[in-house]
Amino acid sequence: MIRINEHYTKLKASYLFSDIAKRVSAFQEAHPEKDVIKLGIGDVTRALPTACVEAFHKAVDDMATEAGFHGYGPEQGYAFLRDAIAENDFKSRGADISPDEIFVSDGAKCDTGNIQEIFSGDATIAIPDPVYPVYLDTNVMAGRTGANNDGRYEGVVYLDCREENGFIPALPEKPVDLIYLCFPNNPTGTTITKEQLKAWVDYAKENRAIILYDAAYEAFVTDESLPRSIYEVEGAKEVAIEFRSFSKTAGFTGTRCAFTVVPKELKAWDADGNAHSVHALWNRRHCTKFNGVSYPVQKAAAAVYSEEGKAQVKGLVDYYLNNAAIIRKEMAALGYELVGGDNSPYIWINGKCDSWEFFDLLLTKAGVVCTPGAGFGSCGNGFIRISAFNSLENVEKAMARIREALN
Ligand SMILES: *Cc1c(COP(=O)(O)O)cnc(C)c1O
Numbered sequence: 160m161i162r163i164n165e166h167y168t169k170l171k172a173s174y175l176f177s178d179i180a181k182r183v184s185a186f187q188e189a190h191p192e193k194d195v196i197k198l199g200i201g202d203v204t205r206a207l208p209t210a211c212v213e214a215f216h217k218a219v220d221d222m223a224t225e226a227g228f229h230g231y232g233p234e235q236g237y238a239f240l241r242d243a244i245a246e247n248d249f250k251s252r253g254a255d256i257s258p259d260e261i262f263v264s265d266g267a268k269c270d271t272g273n274i275q276e277i278f279s280g281d282a283t284i285a286i287p288d289p290v291y292p293v294y295l296d297t298n299v300m301a302g303r304t305g306a307n308n309d310g311r312y313e314g315v316v317y318l319d320c321r322e323e324n325g326f327i328p329a330l331p332e333k334p335v336d337l338i339y340l341c342f343p344n345n346p347t348g349t350t351i352t353k354e355q356l357k358a359w360v361d362y363a364k365e366n367r368a369i370i371l372y373d374a375a376y377e378a379f380v381t382d383e384s385l386p387r388s389i390y391e392v393e394g395a396k397e398v399a400i401e402f403r404s405f406s407k408t409a410g411f412t413g414t415r416c417a418f419t420v421v422p423k424e425l426k427a428w429d430a431d432g433n434a435h436s437v438h439a440l441w442n443r444r445h446c447t448k449f450n451g452v453s454y455p456v457q458k459a460a461a462a463v464y465s466e467e468g469k470a471q472v473k474g475l476v477d478y479y480l481n482n483a484a485i486i487r488k489e490m491a492a493l494g495y496e497l498v499g500g501d502n503s504p505y506i507w508i509n510g511k512c513d514s515w516e517f518f519d520l521l522l523t524k525a526g527v528v529c530t531p532g533a534g535f536g537s538c539g540n541g542f543i544r545i546s547a548f549n550s551l552e553n554v555e556k557a558m559a560r561i562r563e564a565l566n
Pocket of ligand 1: 265268269293345373406
């Protein structure tokens with residue numbers, strides 16, 4: 160008799176975005192005349208940068224010729240892309256990352272979800288609350304947690320992010336082995352300073368822990384004093400893996416390209432205390448389970464680093480940041496406490512009531528869909544996330560309706 164992986168049964172039955180979709184479609188069925196503006200799901204809305212589209216087309220044409228055809232490529236990604244990433248994303252910011260420390264993949268979701276499997280099944284994990292749900296759920300699937308009681312899994316060290324700590328978690332009180340951090344944060348939109356990040360790097364060194372740093376939104380950091388990579392912090396190469404993606408930065412959510420940085424000096428230990436190269440482990444895992452991102456997609460991603468590509472990506476990011484500034488201003492004017500939206504596409508708003516109640520209020524009174532904060536962890540209760548990923552017209556319309564409904 161084939162049995163299931165019973166850890167899956169511990170997962171919370173409902174999935175945030177399907178719950179939202181159900182409520183939205185119920186509302187639409189009851190009010191077919193009302194149009195609904197979606198500022199909920201974290202997906203981009205604007206077209207791919209033209210530099211990427213041109214490179215994408217050209218690479219497809221290459222594939223149509225014998226001379227330009229590409230079959231399986233290197234699992235870790237083509238040198239043209241890894242070189243461009245190392246130079247533009249890291250070396251230019253003073254972070255000494257070499258191309259062979261970069262693993263190109265089809266998504267930061269997969270990478271942040273898969274990374275845990277190269278670490279021990281009994282590793283103690285620390286996960287921010289609230290945060291992108293992938294980190295927690297993949298550890299539940301792997302059996303690193305106990306049951307879920309009242310919204311929290313046994314065995315997980317939750318890093319509470321609340322108004323009191325400016326949504327930057329305090330260092331854990333007991334030693335942990337794996338630490339997930341995400342800045343600019345999804346869902347709170349908050350950022351971390353170099354000094355604050357240095358405290359985590361020092362903690363990881365002292366405890367021989369590893370930081371899994373998700374920087375999927377780094378392109379939204381416009382404040383030059385803030386780090387865009389954890390490797391801008393001294394010593395981070397010894398203790399951190401960084402996840403990046405072209406999804407939110409260059410509109411690749413439907414095109415699929417991302418990368419993970421695993422520095423060569425990063426170590427983890429076996430039960431006998433022997434040190435192992437994490438780079439070698441991840442390389443083994445990546446090559447065994449992944450066959451590379453398609454050549455045209457990698458060409459499209461590399462175009463992000465051309466002069467035109469850089470300017471166009473900045474145009475996209477600025478467009479969304481302008482939306483975010485409008486949302487911030489309008490919601491603050493209505494008297495709400497909020498964070499995020501200045502170096503991030505997300506605004507995290509204290510709704511002063513239950514998250515789902517506030518969600519329903521915005522949906523039924525204003526026809527605007529947001530994301531209830533409770534879906535990202537129990538510390539998210541009472542908050543909602545509004546996303547700046549939409550057209551300027553829709554954001555303005557949504558804010559006018561909210562103003563009218565809540566004033
Ligand atoms: C959207 C998102 C990702 C997913 O990126 P993909 O490369 O599209 O898989 C990863 N991390 C966070 C925090 C995100 O919000």
